[in-house]
Amino acid sequence: MQKVILRALALLAIFFHISLAPAMAQQRGPLVLAAASMQEAMNAAADAWTARRHARPVLSFAASSALARQIKSGAPADLFISADEDWMDDVEKAGFIQRGSRADLAGNQLVLIAPARMPVRLRIVRNMPLARTLGDSRLAMANPDSVPAGKYGKAALTALGVWPSVANRLALGDNVRSTMALVERGEARLGIVYATDARASKNVTVAGAFPPGSHEPIRYPVARLVKSRNADAEGFRRFLLSQAGQSIFARYGFTRP
Template sequence: MTRAALAMIVAAGVSLAAPVAMAQDVLVLAAASTKNAVEKLATQFKAKTGASITSSFAASSAMAKQIENGAPADIFISADLDWMDYLQKRNLIKTDSRVNLLGNELVVVVPKGATVKPDLSKGGRLAEQLGDGRLATGDPSNVPVGKYARAALETLGQWTAIEPKLARADSVRAALVLVSRGEVPMGIVYRTDAAIDPGVEVAAAFPPDSYPAIVYPAALTATSQSGQAGAFLDYLKSPEGMAVWKEFGFVPAPKAP
């Protein structure tokens, strides 16, 4: 079975009983918000080294669970610390390879051309502004963007009013699509996601102190057998790699307090 076929199985949510040894190509399971950047980085890395990178993208929670269930993977990139911690506690990553790679920002997006200005003040009127519509974001029970969104809304005293109006998507990109198609009037996503979809625009940014710092950790999995996996992880955090992340709107990971 090829890595590409395995990536399709992982993306479809099918659990594999045990990791399967492959050749020198690298399989990356990554947070949905990293898709465009990782694909460009993979293309550049292949041009430099000849090594093929096969990537699969979904919510960090889904990717972590796939690794836990034995899906083959070489590198995991999470959109929060919690899901990397989840794998580390189960000895499913190579701890010495773990690195805090990136940061991001939480924003409210609306369909392109919409005139609403989301009220993100303390005790604000965001729920009223939705009217009969819903607010799309990742499911706060497990999807990182939804967890950040809940934290921000709780800080602003707006969570209780907003919760019944949530459209709980299975990833940040799924939430983005709901807004882009005009199926909901607002969504909470990362600034990097807003930048890649011409069907939306950023209507407001959450105060930085209203939610935990967004950190994207990356690590080699414990079962990685690819000789190129470590090299690709190094490339992701190299100056050349960081230039690509910056191109897509990511920032360096915030420093630990």
């Protein structure tokens, strides 16, 4: 009799496990691959979405270039938010974006920063004395060959006629946050990051803002990936683009795209 009862209990356990498995799997929120500069805003957006009784999205931050490579290597993510249009274009051309899901999410501004304990003021104009202001130190930038913040930075310095004077004096970061860390630690006298990054750190100060016309407009596109299987992914994408979502990005210093 005891064996019969134990067998019945085991069958019930298996039944409930099978019945609950899809629901438990769906409890995981959508996996979002987002540009490193969006950390604070995206965490706030995820919290707001969770407050609406949804599973909290799983957020993974890195340089847009690194995220694009992950997607093309088969990463099972739901949404991609890039810090520029080039990497979203790259992923889209490779066939990893769901048609009709791409939209511009936010904008940003490029700034020059210095350590908070060693503030600098520099008027960012053509032929500004950037190299002289660096002294014997270096300029921190995200990799200008691949990372959006670095690409925007190189374009701006080139347009302002000062790129040749600092091209051999760079301290390169893997993404915009590791770039800012170099300035925070005093390993670089100056650095180029987004305005939202500088705003998120108490250890840096803004030395000046780059004129918008010195580089391409900074836009963050968002799109759903073809491998997305999470039922909440599309809803979260729409929430980010909604008035409620946009107010969160504005609160963290992002501009309208």
